[in-house]
Amino acid sequence: MASTTAGNLVGRVFMPSELRFAAMPPLALYIHLPWCVRKCPYCDFNSHLAPESKLREVGVPLVSDIQRVDMNPSSAGEQGFAESLPMDLQRRYLNALVADLDQQLPKIWGRKLYSIFIGGGTPSLFAPELIDELLGAVRARLGMPQSGEITMEANPGTFEQARFEGFREAGINRLSIGVQSFSDSHLKALGRVHNSGQAVAAVRSAVALFDEVNIDLMYALPHQNVEQALADVAQAVALNSTHLSLYQLTLEPNTLFAAKPPPLPDDDTLIDIEEAVHKAAKEAGFEQYEISAFAKPGHRCQHNLNYWGFGDYLGLGAGAHAKISYPNRIEREIRHRNPMAYMEEMEGAAQPLEVRTLAVRELPFEFMLNALRLIDGVPESWFVERCGRPLSDLQKPLKQALSKGLIETQPGLFKPTELGFRFLNDLQEMFLAS
Numbered sequence: 525m526a527s528t529t530a531g532n533l534v535g536r537v538f539m540p541s542e543l544r545f546a547a548m549p550p551l552a553l554y555i556h557l558p559w560c561v562r563k564c565p566y567c568d569f570n571s572h573l574a575p576e577s578k579l580r581e582v583g584v585p586l587v588s589d590i591q592r593v594d595m596n597p598s599s600a601g602e603q604g605f606a607e608s609l610p611m612d613l614q615r616r617y618l619n620a621l622v623a624d625l626d627q628q629l630p631k632i633w634g635r636k637l638y639s640i641f642i643g644g645g646t647p648s649l650f651a652p653e654l655i656d657e658l659l660g661a662v663r664a665r666l667g668m669p670q671s672g673e674i675t676m677e678a679n680p681g682t683f684e685q686a687r688f689e690g691f692r693e694a695g696i697n698r699l700s701i702g703v704q705s706f707s708d709s710h711l712k713a714l715g716r717v718h719n720s721g722q723a724v725a726a727v728r729s730a731v732a733l734f735d736e737v738n739i740d741l742m743y744a745l746p747h748q749n750v751e752q753a754l755a756d757v758a759q760a761v762a763l764n765s766t767h768l769s770l771y772q773l774t775l776e777p778n779t780l781f782a783a784k785p786p787p788l789p790d791d792d793t794l795i796d797i798e799e800a801v802h803k804a805a806k807e808a809g810f811e812q813y814e815i816s817a818f819a820k821p822g823h824r825c826q827h828n829l830n831y832w833g834f835g836d837y838l839g840l841g842a843g844a845h846a847k848i849s850y851p852n853r854i855e856r857e858i859r860h861r862n863p864m865a866y867m868e869e870m871e872g873a874a875q876p877l878e879v880r881t882l883a884v885r886e887l888p889f890e891f892m893l894n895a896l897r898l899i900d901g902v903p904e905s906w907f908v909e910r911c912g913r914p915l916s917d918l919q920k921p922l923k924q925a926l927s928k929g930l931i932e933t934q935p936g937l938f939k940p941t942e943l944g945f946r947f948l949n950d951l952q953e954m955f956l957a958s
């Protein structure tokens with residue numbers, strides 16, 4: 525494994541290549557817009573309080589909050605959202621993103637973009653005209669098919685909803701809405717700034733404007749039972765989105781919920797909820813194609829499929845990660861997590877914070893970590909195409925996984941068995957370099 529820091533790239537010497545690529549993997553672009561009007565207590569994403577936000581970081585909700593319904597659209601406190609992220613800061617960040625992109629171009633000359641994903645944070649805090657400029661800058665530098673998927677994450681507040689049309693005009697063709705729940709009491713327990721009425725209105729508006737709409741829902745929420753979780757899925761289904769992402773609420777280190785955990789459902793209830801929401805989504809015509817992803821036929825998320833299939837992606841923005849293949853190596857990059865440090869870096873040397881070349885022995889685990897999440901499995905040939913290595917690299921762990929009944933023996937395909945999906949971490953770890 526080779527690791528280097530910004531400014532230390534010149535003069536690196538690479539050994540004769542141990543990788544053989546017939547062609548470079550598909551290339552996607554991820555852009556991180558890091559600010560939110562408030563930090564949610566469960567969130568471990570690289571999100572930062574918008575500098576002028578009037579909403580302080582939420583405290584851990586009380587049990588009484590979880591059982592009480594006292595939000596309505598007029599009390600949601602959206603006044604000031606527009607001012608929470610001043611335009612001069614938005615513009616400075618946009619300039620940093622473009623400087624970052626310019627610096628990346630020599631690494632990907634001649635390659636076309638397959639998809640773009642603008643995530644956060646809350647990207648919909650950015651003005652539509654800035655998103656338009658951002659996508660214009662990308663288009664001016666990189667080719668992308670007309671039909672290429674361009675996703676943006678948005679919160680379902682009234683403030684964001686008013687901007688959806690502008691985002692579509694800017695070129696966004698897929699909206700991913702962070703609803704999390706349609707229950708006011710659960711939204712309050714999660715410290716969210718929107719309420720269920722706003723979420724319903726936002727999804728309706730998105731479905732009217734975009735052909736591709738994802739709803740993010742979380743389950744196993746504080747005090748949640750099976751019926752309540754099913755009610756969330758039923759509401760999402762009724763709103764006619766094309767895609768559902770169903771995530772279990774987990775307590776992540778360094779979050780307020782980890783410091784003071786809310787009362788989550790016990791293990792038996794959790795399993796009941798998970799089985800019930802998956803079944804409900806499938807019965808409503810959504811195909812499960814990844815552990816957490818469900819899509820109507822023909823509406824799978826192309827960007828995430830590339831990511832799960834070990835495709836390449838550029839990563840622009842604070843804390844963004846990238847994975848880029850070269851004829852002789854595969855590199856991962858990380859950028860400064862702090863937006864101010866990121867902008868300062870991009871206004872100067874415009875180098876990633878860290879660049880790491882993956883060792884050949886790391887590739888089996890790197891590949892399987894995401895590929896094994898795909899419900900239909902992945903073609904064996906993708907390992908050869910995207911890692912530049914022969915299938916013999918996988919022989920030992922595959923034999924072990926087969927003997928334990930964790931992976932199927934279908935020719936030409938890597939696919940976990942039902943047992944394999946249940947013990948996915950164990951299965952993935954078998955591919956770790958010993």
Ligand code: SF4
Pocket residue numbers: 559560562563564567568569571644645646679702
């Ligand atoms: S809105 Fe999303 S990114 Fe922002 S703090 Fe909440 S969970 Fe994190």
